[in-house]
Amino acid sequence: MYPIEAVPKHYAWGSRTCLQTMFHLPQQGPQEPRLAEMWFSGHPQSPSPMKLPGGVSSNLLDEIHSNPVAMVGEHASQEFGPVMPYLFKVISAEIPLSLQVHPVDFEARAGYNRENDLGIALDAPERSFKDSLAKNEMLVALEPFTASVGFAPVIDQLRLLRSVNHPIARQMVHALTARTFHVGQPPQEYAASDVMMPMSSITWPDSRRRIFRAFHVAITSPPTDAGSLEQALREACENVPESGRQREALNGAVQAAKAFDTDPSVLCLLMMNPVVLAEGESVYIPAGLPHAYIHGTAAEIMTNSDNVLRAGMTIKHRDISNLLHSLNCQPATPIDPSSSAFAALAIQDLITYRPKISEYMLAYGRVDSASGAWPIAGRLIQRYGELMQKYGPQRLQLPSDGPRVLLCTEGSLQCITALQRVSLDQGEAVFIPAQDGHIDIGVNPEGHEASHGSYLFASTPF
Template sequence: MPLYRIEAVPKHYAWGSKTRLQAMFHLQPGEQRNARLAEMWFSGHPQSPSPLTLSNGEQHDLLSEIHADPVAMVGEQASQEFGPVMPYLFKIISAEIPLSLQVHPVDFEARAGFNRENDLNIALDAPERSFKDSLAKNEMLVALEPFSASVGFAPLAEQLRLLRAVDHPIARNMVHALTARTFHVGQPPQEYAACDVMMPMSSIAWPDSRRRIFRAFHVAITAPAVEAGSLETALRHTLENLPELGRSQGALYNAIEAAQAFETDASVLCLLMMNPVELAEGESVYIPAGLPHAYIHGTAAEIMTNSDNVLRAGMTVKHKDIANLLHSLNCQPAAPIDPSSSAFAALAIQDLITYRPKISEYMLAYGRVDNASGAWPIAGRLIQRYGELMQKYGPQRLQLPSNGPRVLLCTEGSLQCTTARRCVQLTQGEAVFIPAEDGHVEIGVNTKAGTDSRDSQGSYLFASTPF
């Protein structure tokens, strides 16, 4: 079963770019050229499976081919662990304006929500549907250019410092929620009794500080629409008058950008409670289910469990599901999970970086092929940033998996992909699906290109299971 050409499924959302993905995938005029293109999916998800081109020229979708021969396509181990499915969903995304403030449901909430909406006969493609499948979504993002986001809750002191500086009634209400203590478990301040009913089941073991964070978040996402422009004005005034912002400056910038796009939506103030994340090319962050986040601007690779479940709280024209979002919300303040965390490791050598969160569904590699002998600046920068981690694991572990379902996308220039069964050349925006049965894969320079040509170098993303 030789490797297949695979086509990306385009997704058009209001936050997408009119140029970035169109250029990367070389779309012709009339092919997504004048619409906001937000995501390109390499997918075995039932709602949007990617087309595969077979050796006879016919096109079948990826999910159908996996169902027809799961062991050959995804491998025996993946078939036993996940069933006859694609274990992950791989995307390229480009945000020109901020995405929604959102949470992905944890596993039991995803199962319950999916079954509940099925019982209500809500169509899978209905705009008011929240649960498209029964899976929790744990996702990882790798920046392909400078990328900004807000991820998880910042320390409580930082939240209070910023919110206290914002001259806006909603911000003052959030400060009150963050400082109104609960002295007896199960006996919240009367004004927050209705809010506390919406806490996750795990909240019975929460410390009081986490309950207060939940209440402040709830204040913002349930607030009525505010006067257009009032949020941006208040936030800009804070930026001008708050000295020594430090890392909090990024949170304020993210909130201002969101307030420009969503002028009357008080949920943008939640970004002042969250960690600002600024990623350079090759840097990454891991977002487990339950963690609140909002992507602000940039282009990146995204890989996740094979789920399209998104619960939105604000900053969107799409369906919001505040009640279900709150049932999955992780309110523990913590630094974003990047490769310096024990939950996630990025390893690098001269021309290859691998990103491996400690889950069994996926990993991602970002690499370069080049006739020249110079070091890849991106890998060098990551080695410098995460030097101790790189030295601990060592380059001997940097091998591309030779089993499981794999997707190879050329992101720049051109390259050559070779297995025991087939050799293909790829240029920017082209991709192949490599079945488990094909075994070992080699990625190298395009042998059909001249040695002095730009086509003798290229970069790529390689999505796979980690076995």
């Protein structure tokens, strides 16, 4: 096991307190950049520093390159090459961040090669494709977390947009209801948007084409008068129940409009599914799915890619045309990877989240000398009680192969292998190479205060 450090990332939407508290960093003043993300990373642009025996300094990427089988394992080396297959982060959003899409596989490869041919530096602000990989990501809330993910049913989109007294909302309603009677013969007013549809749109049903047009209306409209969107959204809130999906969607849009008061793309949030996560709840976001994070602190794990295509709600580079080429316009319920039969199930002190991909999985667990019930696991077990009964009780085993990162998020704990025993306090982490084999995570007998701790465990699902 090797001590590993997170790479801090400062963005305008980040927090001034949450990550600083977890990682025991100095609190930032009002003029300092906000801390948004902490990366545990083998990504070429931001590899995590690590300590080798004898106090020698290195970084995760160099160590994997020097001995890939020992570090990531034979299976991962054969499938992914001498790389870290995933990127693990802790993020904290104090204000909403960009309305975005991650490019699908072939768009990522084409865009990466195209920008390389154009000579655009990998760290250039106008660069959209920093990697040739699609980015599929999963988020697990560490506190109440709100987001907008994927498109809601059209009937819900219309209900919300009709409640907002704003000219752009009315244009979006028109786009959602203007039918195409013959494929290839769109209403003339939408000819400009239809030429930006991906090639796969030739097989789309008409409803999906209308969703694309309404989304296009919002992200390509000129800036509005300052404050007009927020006012219209607040007035709409007065006409819906104080709880429920309509209010959740409007609340997210109000927060976005407050931060981006002239940006009409905030109205896209009314087309999307509002996601409200309690601690331990999760959502999986495959490439192509539009999403925006609104507020909260969470663990995030993804394929080892930093590709982001933004359409609005940001001061960063927007790449609307490439985003639209990857946009998934099919309405669908957000995916919870902890509710799938292919995810390992929750038990008393451990919850695992495993989407149907081979690059990564994540576990959220607790150790406690008192062995009391963990409310988070209990709540999820109750939520998925039918699934638990169907597949029966299981003792979950953390992977014994592949590259693994263990982060202590609260209290203290011990990580034990056949050769080594390491104690971790809040904010400390270790990289566990494949060669270390089986691990146990338990109470730290020398921990501060009561002997308990919580942790995040990132790994490949081998």
